[in-house]
Amino acid sequence: MKKYDVVALGELLIDFTENGKSNQGNPLFEANPGGAPCNVLAMLTKLGHKTAFIGKVGEDFFGEQLRDAITEVGIDASRLCTDKEIHTTLAMVHTYPDGDRDFSFYRNPGADMMLNKEEICEELIKETKIFHFGTLSMTHEGVREATKEAIRIAEESGAIISFDPNLRPPLWNSLDEAKEQVLYGLGHCQILKISDNEIQWLTGEEDYTAGVNWIRERYQIPLILVSMGKEGSRAYYNGSIVEVKPFLQKNTIETTGAGDTFCGCVLHYICEHGMEDLKEENLKDMLTFANAAASVITTRKGALRVMPTREEIQNLLVERAAE
Numbered sequence: 001m002k003k004y005d006v007v008a009l010g011e012l013l014i015d016f017t018e019n020g021k022s023n024q025g026n027p028l029f030e031a032n033p034g035g036a037p038c039n040v041l042a043m044l045t046k047l048g049h050k051t052a053f054i055g056k057v058g059e060d061f062f063g064e065q066l067r068d069a070i071t072e073v074g075i076d077a078s079r080l081c082t083d084k085e086i087h088t089t090l091a092m093v094h095t096y097p098d099g100d101r102d103f104s105f106y107r108n109p110g111a112d113m114m115l116n117k118e119e120i121c122e123e124l125i126k127e128t129k130i131f132h133f134g135t136l137s138m139t140h141e142g143v144r145e146a147t148k149e150a151i152r153i154a155e156e157s158g159a160i161i162s163f164d165p166n167l168r169p170p171l172w173n174s175l176d177e178a179k180e181q182v183l184y185g186l187g188h189c190q191i192l193k194i195s196d197n198e199i200q201w202l203t204g205e206e207d208y209t210a211g212v213n214w215i216r217e218r219y220q221i222p223l224i225l226v227s228m229g230k231e232g233s234r235a236y237y238n239g240s241i242v243e244v245k246p247f248l249q250k251n252t253i254e255t256t257g258a259g260d261t262f263c264g265c266v267l268h269y270i271c272e273h274g275m276e277d278l279k280e281e282n283l284k285d286m287l288t289f290a291n292a293a294a295s296v297i298t299t300r301k302g303a304l305r306v307m308p309t310r311e312e313i314q315n316l317l318v319e320r321a322a323e
């Protein structure tokens with residue numbers, strides 16, 4: 001019996017989310033704990049799963065805030081390292097009127113990039129059913145080596161590997177380098193969550209199914225999820241393709257963390273049902289639950305601390321089914 005359901009590695013940072021204007025008319029920003037892999041764990045923890053995080057923050061005020069936040073939501077933070085010299089990574093989140101967002105990162109360098117191979121705890125990774133990662137931990141050499149070491153251990157111990165590229169182009173020296181690392185991720189995962197714009201960029205295919213076929217001709221990934229923002233999501237599993245419409249909300253304010261919430265719910269479903277022999281009705285249930293949860297997060301600022309409860313998600317499902 002493994003101790004953890006999901007262990008994730010990657011960035012833990014502060015998302016400065018725009019929140020109104022000061023009396024002088026200057027923009028105000030709210031310091032929300034964020035970082036894609038930890039957002040995923042926060043959703044899983046909310047649904048009752050045992051999770052742990054591997055990453056690095058600075059020995060500073062924001063680093064402490066982040067350690068407190070992930071501990072408070074119930075993620076095991078025993079392998080969250082601190083860097084004495086490099087500050088915690090920060091991201092400014094610029095929100096558009098429809099809730100969509102863009103990031104400006106303050107990471108030159110940032111503490112999340114300073115994680116190194118020696119800090120990877122083999123014992124912890126051996127104790128997880130699922131290992132999850134993205135590509136912010138692959139933008140620079142040292143942390144990339146650490147990520148690959150963690151993947152090696154996870155593979156050796158028979159964990160299911162989950163990958164969400166979360167491509168942030170300004171963080172890469174070149175997009176060719178980004179592509180090379182995304183392809184590395186594809187070669188080492190059994191669950192891929194990829195967004196509409198990422199699959200188009202990676203494969204050169206406008207059509208998502210053609211994009212998935214491009215991936216499948218090169219890599220054997222049993223479960224591929226394409227998240228399509230306001231269009232909902234699709235699951236590709238063996239020969240099945242299932243699409244579920246989104247749960248549009250009247251009060252969407254910003255979509256940061258929607259993809260991570262969605263991904264957390266997919267991993268939740270896999271923790272409960274396994275990866276074998278998923279039927280179309282399973283895939284539909286999984287996507288419906290994940291879309292519903294993700295839509296709730298678009299009505300809240302931040303994500304990590306405010307993940308929906310199982311009850312909130314179920315209430316939304318019941319409410320929409322009755323419409």
Ligand SMILES: Nc1ncnc2c1ncn2[C@@H]1O[C@H](COP(=O)(O)OP(=O)(O)O)[C@@H](O)[C@H]1O
Pocket residue numbers: 098099195196226227228229230231232233245246247248249252255257258259260262290291292294295298
């Ligand atoms: N504006 C929105 N309203 C309702 N649901 C949304 C909205 N944007 C995203 N979602 C839900 O969140 C999921 C993930 O969002 P998406 O933007 O595709 O991910 P990512 O943040 O990784 O780019 C979507 O599949 C959809 O179900």
Ligand SMILES: O=C(O)C[C@@H](O)[C@H](O)C(=O)COP(=O)(O)O
Pocket residue numbers: 011013014015033034035036037039091103136166168255256257258259260261
């Ligand atoms: O980790 C990142 O890539 C950026 C973070 O600032 C943010 O918290 C995030 O994870 C957004 O993820 P998404 O909106 O779910 O794609």
